[in-house]
Amino acid sequence: MSVTIRALMGACALGALGTAALAETTITVATVNNGDMIRMQGLMDAFNEAHPDIKVEWVTLEENVLRQRVTQDVATKGGQFDVMTIGTYEVPIWGERGWLVSLDDLPDSYDADDILPAIRGGLTVDGHLYAAPFYGESxxxxxxxxxxxxxxxxxxxxxxxxxxxxxxxxxxxxxxxxxxxxxxxxxxxxxxxxxxxxxxxxxxxxxxxxxxxxxxxxxxxxxxxxxxxxxxxxxxxxxxxxxxxxxxxxxxxxxxxxxxxxxxxxxxxxxxxxxxxxxxxxxxxxxxxxxxxxxxxxLWAWNLGIPAGTQKEDAAKAFVEWATSKEYLALVAEKEGWANVPPGTRTSLYENPEYLEAAPFAQMTLDSINAADPQNxxxxxxxxxxxxxxxxxxxxxxxxxxxxxxxxxxxxxxxxxxxxxxxxxxxxxxxxxxxxxx
Missing domain, CATH: 3.40.190.10 (Periplasmic binding protein-like II)
Incomplete structure (x- = not known):
């Protein structure tokens, strides 16, 4: 990992959690068995280095099973998961019901305004952001x-x-x-x-x-x-x-x-x-x-959300911030190449000449996302x-x-x-x- 990326991720962590140390916190992340999510699990050394006091346990499930499990857990406040991979369908419904933790307090360095408007709009309820997109798609x-x-x-x-x-x-x-x-x-x-x-x-x-x-x-x-x-x-x-x-x-x-x-x-x-x-x-x-x-x-996005009532909100936010940040995109680019970074979430990605050169599908993806109109x-x-x-x-x-x-x-x-x-x-x-x- 480059010194620049390591420094950025360290700064990202401090921005989210201040200087308060987390005492051996274990969080459970439920996710879908899609390629980008599997790839993230292989890059966890970077998160562990930036957050040595947070241990992440994964529950990786087929799409239909994931939806059933997380819906049951969040509706009953079961507390089985601290971070959930959820879609554009669930976020506004669950946010309105108070089932998700607001992410409005992510630090300025996270740059939530960089999230593509079409994607961010689907994750916002009454002006509050209730999930962070890991990747977006049409x-x-x-x-x-x-x-x-x-x-x-x-x-x-x-x-x-x-x-x-x-x-x-x-x-x-x-x-x-x-x-x-x-x-x-x-x-x-x-x-x-x-x-x-x-x-x-x-x-x-x-x-x-x-x-x-x-x-x-x-x-x-x-x-x-x-x-x-x-x-x-x-x-x-x-x-x-x-x-x-x-x-x-x-x-x-x-x-x-x-x-x-x-x-x-x-x-x-x-x-x-x-x-x-x-x-x-x-x-x-x-x-x-x-x-x-x-x-x-x-129009869809797989997003990371935090169920309300988790006892590990700070650690969960640290993970969500890291996994959906610009710095994570740079990490994937360094390890796997720009063509393999999670697409469809950030405006800056589609303004990056390295990405546009490496990904022949980039413009078609952006055009497809922008062509979808959930309101009509x-x-x-x-x-x-x-x-x-x-x-x-x-x-x-x-x-x-x-x-x-x-x-x-x-x-x-x-x-x-x-x-x-x-x-x-x-x-x-x-x-x-x-x-x-x-």
Whole structure:
């Protein structure tokens, strides 16, 4: 580690905690098993050197399991975790309920104003910051340029869904286990429903109208699900109903996907020659649209939050500050290269010429993040905030239940029509029970 980085991290720690010593404090951090989080665990020597009195224990979980565990713990004040990896969906709901510790007192050296406005806005409730972003993302098209060239096609910077269908057909070679498109199929409000809700926005669909009436019986949702199933059944990999982010990442890295529409954060992993067999052939494009004014891209951040009631707030804040700081980005750059730093959180990163040169996906990531509008996510007016989710407490259960119906349709267990009917009925029932509709 350079002297400069060590000095900056030391200053960062002192800014957060003053000169008060922490007496052998152990904090437990719950996190998701995504690549950037795993990488952070390998860089903990730097944190330990700056904070010798804080010991960090990790609980690393698959995405759906993480959400269940941290939601149960924070709602019941279980005290199992001192730092939680939570998403843009949870932060405003939990912050409003008083379940999270405010991070307004992070020192000036942390430079919270440097956080990208689109990302910071999703983590702020009534002017108070309730979580710090570890990485931010939208979604975009990642594709193999060699297969696109072989198909005689050229990917537009802003493709339509019709072009995606054409390209998926042209690039599929099932005899050689090359599939034209890989998309999320695993059930979950943050798995297949993240993709399908964002896709549906570009088709003119919405979860609810202004009276909170569910809209899965609309022609727009029928077109969304039908096209999704056609793409996956004709040009997708086998067993797709079990595939989430990590499974599709592995498929793409091994050369088995012509296109993959998913989180922009994947870009550094698919272009890393040590991990990806197609690293030198990857191109990027905006998420597709249907000419209705909305693209099928989402807005998300994985963030570090501190549950209210923790007995180790100072130590937890020291860790959150370190892990989401400019200095941490510099540490990753030194150890792993600029292309591998956690993206999508800080304005200064996208003004850094070293990063822009090293990361060919940087501008597309920033453009995708800026194109998402959580306040106006759909073609028609809606009463909710959120691009690939609906920012109400009931959505976590609803989104997963609907996701199970759509995953069953992908597995061939029910038809698209049956899945949509079930989604409509179960959503109506839950919204009536919750008092949104009568």
């Amino acid at each position: 979604s975009m098209v990642m594709y193999r340029k060699d297969l696109m060239d072989a198909a005689g096609l050229e990917m537009p910077e802003a493709p339509t869904w019709d072009f995606i269908k054409e390209a998926a057909a042209a690039m599929t070679d099932k005899d050689n286990e090359v599939y034209g498109i890989c998309l999320r199929g695993k059930a979950g409000w943050g798995e297949n429903m993240a993709f399908l809700t964002a896709m549906s926005n570009s088709y003119g669909a919405r979860w609810f109208d202004m009276d909170w009436k569910p809209h899965f019986d609309s022609e727009a949702w029928k077109a969304t699900l039908t096209d999704y199933l056609d793409l996956m059944n004709n040009y997708g990999p086998p067993g797709a109903s079990s595939n989430g982010f990590n499974e599709n990442l592995a498929l793409f890295q091994s050369g088995k996907c012509g296109m993959w529409i998913d989180a922009t954060v994947a870009a550094s992993f698919v272009t890393n020659a040590e991990e990806s067999s197609v690293a030198d052939q990857v191109g990027f494009a905006l998420a597709p649209d249907n000419g209705l004014g909305k693209r099928g891209n989402w 996510p759909t073609v028609d007016e809606v009463p909710y905030v959120g691009v690939q989710f609906v920012a109400i407490p009931e959505f976590q259960g609803l989104g997963t239940a609907v996701g199970q119906q759509f995953s069953a349709a992908l597995a061939g267990q029910v038809t698209a029509e049956q899945a949509l009917q079930s989604a409509q009925m179960l959503t109506e029932r839950e919204m009536m029970k919750a008092g949104y509709i009568k």
